[in-house]
Amino acid sequence: MTLLLVALGLLVxxxxxxxxxxxxxRAANLIGAGGAAAACALGLIPAVVGLGGGEAKFDLAWPVPGGSLSLAIDPLTAFFLLPLFALCGLAAVYGAGYLGGRPGRRSPGAPWFFxxxxxxxxxxxxxxxxxxxxLLAWEVMSLASYFLVTHEDERPEVREAGWTYLVATHFGNACLIALFALLGPRSLDFADFAPAAPAGLLFVLALIGFGTKAGFVPLHVWLPEAHPAAPSHVSAVMSGVMIKMGIYGLLRTLTWLGPPPLxxxxLLIGIGAASGLFAVLFALAQGDLKRLLAYSSVENTSIIALGLGVGLVGLHTGTPGVAILGFAGALLHVWTHALGKGLLFLGAGAVLHATGTREMDRLGGLSRSMPLTSATFLVGAAAVAGLPPLSGFFSEFLILYGAVQHAGLHSLAAMVALALMSGLAAAVFVRAFGSVFLGAARDGTVRGAHDPGAAMRAPLAILAPALLVLGLATPVLVPALAPVVEQLVSLPAQRDLDAASAPLAVVVLGSVVLMALVALIAGGRRLLLAGRTVGSAVTWDCGYAHPTARMQYTASSFAQPLTALFGPVLRTRETADAPRGLFPDAVSFATRTPDAVRERVWRPLFAHVSGALHAMHRLQHGRLHLYVISIALxxxxxLLWRLS
Amino acid sequence: MNSWIDAVLVLITLTSLVLLGASRLGTSIRMVALQGVLLSPLPLLLAGPSGFGPRAAMLAVATVLIKGLGFPWLMARAVRGGSQRREMDPRVGYNASLLAGVLLMVVAFLLSSRLPLPPGEGTPLVLPVALFNILAGMFVIASRRQAITQVLGYLVMENGIYVFGVGIASHQPLLVELGILLDVFAAVFVMGIVIFHMGRELDHTDTDRLTLLNDWQKEKE
Amino acid sequence: MSGYAGLFAALVLAPLLPGVINRTKSFFAGRRGPPLLQPYFDLAKLLRKGAVYSTTTTWLFRAGPVVGLAAMIVASALAPFGGVSAPLAFAGDFLFFAGLLGVTRFVTMLAALDTGSSFEGMGASREAQFAALAEPAFLLGLTAVAWKTGGLSLSGMLGTNSFATWSGATAPLALVCVSLLVVFLAENARIPVDDPNTHLELTMFHEVMVLDHGGPDLALIQYAAALKMWVLGSLVVGIALPVRSLAHGWAFAASVAGMLVLCVIVGVVESCLARLRLTRVPQLLLGAGVLSLLALFIGLK
Incomplete structure (x- = not known):
């Protein structure tokens, strides 16, 4: 506990x-990044200790009504602290290179402060x-990230993104305040909560309040705006761990609410399925690399929601095996996604750093000039797409494995959604990786790109192998999650988790065989080709003599069959300037897929609200004496009302 | 016995699903015809060994004749006689219709697990299949433009009612069943004739455009 | 007879399948057709050749066929054959199986995009679309079998398949069979989804993705494709054939015969049907998914 307090102090x-x-x-950069990295390294120790089940407490009186400075580490907390410290530490190292490498810009002091x-x-x-x-910490987290999102506030779209984020996050906060007011009418300490309202109402409040942070559709609108606007190491932290705070809050609330009804x-499965499919489709349609990753984050929190849903259904129906698998899969996916999406955002930052653009249709061929970034991005993409032997596969395996064992409509819905999502997610990441790193550069500006400096390379080089290790270690890791799962299901979980680790071990065995076979076949191929003529030529383009890089399949064309198929959901807007006449001038074609929920739900709603509030403008007439009179009145x- | 009933019921469901996803009128009519033929063994199978009598056989034969041959022939005649476009132009796309079919299936299974009905001698599949066909028929009526497809939807719906009747209330008098059949027969007959003539007169049977025949709209223009 | 016999059969006999399909098609076209063992000859020839690489490509282009084949070999160690458990059988192995198919697909698509050719990009794009729609049909179909048989592993589902299983669940098993057959045709790029014989690059999706590969790399790809056909086919045959009712040796022989019959069926389909319009393919795959779902609903009741 002391170490944690020291880390907190060091951060502040x-x-x-x-x-x-x-x-x-330079000094600001060094102090900010160094302090964050050191604090995160320190904090990892109590987190690892806490995961084993050791409980640590810290209490201090606090002269705020209802408040007390009480901190504690239990397994659930430790579970979320681990990826938090790991990813934030790496992001800090990366940020030192990212912010420090741009001389002439404003001081990096403020971003490091936030x-x-x-x-x-x-x-x-x-x-x-x-x-x-x-709630205070929640607000600090929200505001600090708001200022980080608006770091480059000279651009209008960044200010717009910040504004959206601020509104969304406070909408969520309002629900949280209501939630805690209803939970603790007697005492606001977590230990003495006595719910004063039906558990169902509290659950819905928590779902809205924490769901805004986690990014469940339709409350996700801030995510695809804020993530691309923030500096990349901040996007990595926001997507990797900050939106998981929503999941943490939901889990913590569940421990207070008692046995769940069906x-x-x-509801969680429904929300997870709808929002996952929605998000993966929009990820497919995006042209901006970081927006794509943001939508993919929404999809991944939805996978977590599906896992939790399967877990809750299992709890209700009295099949603890299913419940434990669902919760374990959801928890594991928290880690997977923290590391994987963190890695992908850092990689996207490196691309942005090197080329100055996030438009996938302009990029291409970076794998030769940025070998490390491309290799690590590939690992991250494969992990988040859920391919074995990386960790993403294992968490989805656990959730599906749990759902298969529960023959019911709920688990069926979860399975359908997960199966569809995994195929579409693979398409999303083949598209992202292929159009950014493979082929040839589609735009002259991209040439001359190179891997970033050492500070930015190191986190990439650490995170990518971590995803493989996390995957291969699941058979050991899953039984070790027993204290966390037991806290959530209030049932003995060790036996079920041990049983679940048996198939996982075989998957790991299969994965090891797979890697051995890859080495074997690659060796055989090398032997075969040794001594033979290995020539090189241009890509076979079916007889066309002058192929150019502009003729490659772009990210938009890659996604077109699927976006056309799901056109009614996506409503992609095409603006075309078709060739005309015998000697056509320059022509153009562009597609844009704005968020359907933002365009069709929130924008009209806010327009109505602001229209209704317009009537209030009459009160704001600017005549001081009338203001004074109205206050006095x-x-x-x-007074009359109170005294009568 | 039960697995045979199930097989027939599943095939009936499949024909409805194909109808939802079919883009050609000919296919749709053939599917409804096939559904009619598939319905015919149900009275025999569901009646069980005790009720395996001339009544059930008569119903089966009547079903084949009317639903499997009569209606499809009328429909095909209406298609050939008029200048119907063979490729239909639905309000809801074919893939979306298929997905809607899945949703209707879920609804049917959910409803049938909630309905407080005495256990009949049918299999547990009878009720959901009947409900699904009724819902799918309604969906076809609501989502298609052409008069002929709407009649097809009507037939599918009626088939659902038929499955329900045969499966759940196999003790009810045969007369009721035959009465319904006759009713539908008359209705389809009339519609077939109307569509046939409409197609001749108007060159199309798009129900959306038929609203233009309305007097007051003409005046407004 | 141990599970390794099935794996061995897969590794050795897989290239025979395209040969059988081609012979069937030639028979229907009134030609004599290539020898049954032609795919083996092709592999041998390709393995003896050198290679030419595009200057656009990177290490990924070379890694694609290697990883793809390795994943398919592991997948064939998961699929039971002839009523005996597979060498790697465990609860939930069908999810791993689907994951391995995904790996092969992933690297093949990346290798295609690595060439920077618009044709191969097109092929990869279509593969991504069809695979995304085929995956639910596949997973749900196998889940339906799992619920019906109570087995959580492929070996548990297919190894216990007897006449009793079929008579107890004719409808769902038949539905899953049809659904998996569609997935089989789509995943192996056969008619009505894709025409492996056409030489118009615009109309293909699997063949066009590997246009730029040659020599040993192409051999690896073709062998992996044959293996994929074998393992997916063995699942279809495993569900269709109640092998449990046979003695072990006979079950094995019956399964091999089943594979050959499946190939003949594919050949007949290819001889009688035209390729579907590309925009209609999603509907076919959606239909397969609906069949699997229907099987699951029946399983729920």
């Missing part, structure tokens, strides 16, 4: 110091054991 201190270091950008406060806020969110403290699981009326 180094962030503030970086802000004060206005003179020297970054370190963001990390500190998240640490307190998962360790807090008092509602006031929790509809909770059904109100006071008099209030």
């Amino acid at each position: 201190a180094s962030g503030t110091a970086a802000l004060l270091c206005r003179r020297s950008p 970054f370190n406060w963001l990390v500190a806020g998240m640490v307190v969110v998962v360790t807090a054991r008092n509602a006031v403290l929790f 509809w909770w699981g059904g 109100t006071l008099v009326v209030l």
Whole structure:
């Protein structure tokens, strides 16, 4: 516990110091990044210890009504602390290269201040054991990330993204305040919660409040705006761990609500299926690499929701085996996605850094000039697409394995959604990787790109193997999750988890055989080709003599069959300037897929609200004496009402 | 015995699904015809060894004659006689219709597990299949433009009612069953004739455009 | 007879399948056709050749065929054959099986995109679309079998398949059979989804993805394709044939015969049907998914 407090102190201190270091950008960068990285390294120790089941507490009186400074580490907290510290530490190292490598821009002090406060806020969110403290930390986390999103606020789309994020996050916060008010009418300490409202209402409030952060459709609207706007190491932290805080909150709430009725699981599965399919389709239609990754994050939190849904259904129907598999799969996916999506955002940052664009239709052929970025991005893509032997496969395996064992409509819905999503996710990532890194550059600006500096390379080189190790270690890891799962299901879980690790071990065996076979066949192929003529030529283009790089299949054309098939959902807008006449001028063709929920639900809704509020403008007439009179009148009326 | 009933019921469901996804009128009519033929053994199979009598046999034969041959012949005649477009132009696309079919299937299975009915001698599949056909028929009526396809939807719906009748209430008098058959026969007969003539007069039987025949809309224009 | 016999049969006999299909098609066309063993000769010839690589390609282009074949070999170690358990049989192995198919597909598509050719990009794009729609049909179909037989592994589902299983669940098993047959045709790029014989690059999807591969790489790809046909076919045959009712040796022989019959059926289909319009293929795959779902619903009741 002491180590954790030291880490927290270090985060706050180094962030503030970086802000004060206005003179020297170098020093600010060094202090901010160094402090964050050191704090994260320190924090990993209590997290690992806590996962084993050791409980640590820290209590201090706090002169805020209802509040107390009580922090604790239990297995659930430790489970979320681990990826938090791991990814934030790596992102800090990466950020040092990312922010430091741009001389002439404004001082990196402010972004480091907010970054370190963001990390500190998240640490307190998962360790807090008092509602006031929790909400305060939640707000610190939200505001710090808001300022990071609007870091490049000279661009109008960034300001727009920040605004959307601010509105969405406070909408969620309002639900959370209501939730905690209903949970703790007597005491706001987590330990003494006594729900004063039907559990169903509390569950729905938690789902909306935490779901806004986790990005469940239709509350996801801020995500595809905010993630591309933020600097890449911040996007990695936001997508990798910050949206998981929503999952943490939901899990923590579930521990207070007692046995779940069937509809909770059904609702989670419904939300997970709808929002996962929606998000993966929109990911497929995006032309902006980071927007694509943002939508993919929504899809992955939906997979987590599906796992939780299967778990809740299993709990209700009295099949603990199913419940434990569902929860374990969801938990494992939290880690997988934290590392995988973190890696992908950092890789996308490296591409942006090297080429200055996120438009996939302009990129191409980067795998030769950026070998490390491309290889690590490939690993991340395969992991998030759920391919063996990387960790993404194992978490989806556990969820599906649980669902298969429960013959019912709920698990069937989860299976259909997961099966469709995994095929579409593979298409999404083949498209993303293929159009950015393979083929030839589609645009002259891309030439001369190169792998980033050492500070940005190291996190990539650490995260990619970590995904493989995490995958191969699942048979050991899953039984070790027993304390966390037991906290969620309040049932003994060790036996079921041990049983689940048996098939996982065979998958690992198969994966090892797979890798051995790859080495064997590759060796055989090399032997065969040794001494033979191995020539090189241009790509066979079916007889056409002058192929150019512009003629390659682009990301948009790759997705076209699927976007056309799902056209009614996506409503992709095409603007074409078709060739005319015998000697056509320059022609153009562009597609854009704005978020359907944003366009068709929230925008009209907010337009209506603002229209309705327009009537209030009459009160804002600017005449001071009338203001004073209205205030006085109100006071008099209030007094009369109270005193009568 | 039961597995035979199930097989027939599944095939009936499949014909409805094909109808939902079919783009050609000819295929749709053939599917409804096939469905009619598939329905015919149901009275025999569901009646069990005790009720295997002339009544059930008569119903089976009547079903084949009317649903398997009569109606399809009328429909085919209406298609050939008029200048119907063979490729239909639905309000809801074919893939979407197929997906809607899946949803209807879920609804049918959910409903049938909730309906408080006495256990009949049929298999547990009878009720969901009957409900599914009724829903699918309604969906076809609602989602297609051409008059002839709407009649097909009507037939599918009626087939659903037939399955329901045969499977759940096999004790009810045969007369009711035959009465329904006769009713439908008259209705389809009339519709077949109407569509046939409409096709001749108007060159199309698009129900959306038929609203233009309305007097007050003409005046407005 | 141990499970390794099935694996051995897969590795040795797989290239025979395209040969049988081609012979059937020649028979229907009134030609004599290539020898049954022609695919073996082709493989041998390709393995003896050198290679030419496009200057656009990178290591991924060379890795694609290698990883693809390795994944298919592991997949064939998961598929039971002739009523005996597979060498790698475990609860939930069909999910791993689907994952391995996904790996092969993933690397093949990447290798295609690596050439920078618009034709191969087109092929990869179509493969992505069809695979995304075939995967649910495949997984749900096998889940239906799992619910019906109570087995959670492929070997548990197919190895216990007897006449009793079939008479107890004729409808769902038949539905899954048809559904998996469609998946089989789509995944192996056969008519009515894709025409392996056409030489118009615009109309193909699997063949066009491997246009630029040659020599030993092409041999690896063709062998992997044959293996894929064998393992997917063995699942269809395993569901269709109640092998449990036979003695072991006979079950094995019957399964091999079943594979050959399946190939003849494919040949007949290819001789009688035209390729579907590309926009109609999703409907076919959707239909397969609906069949699997229907089988599951019946299983639920």
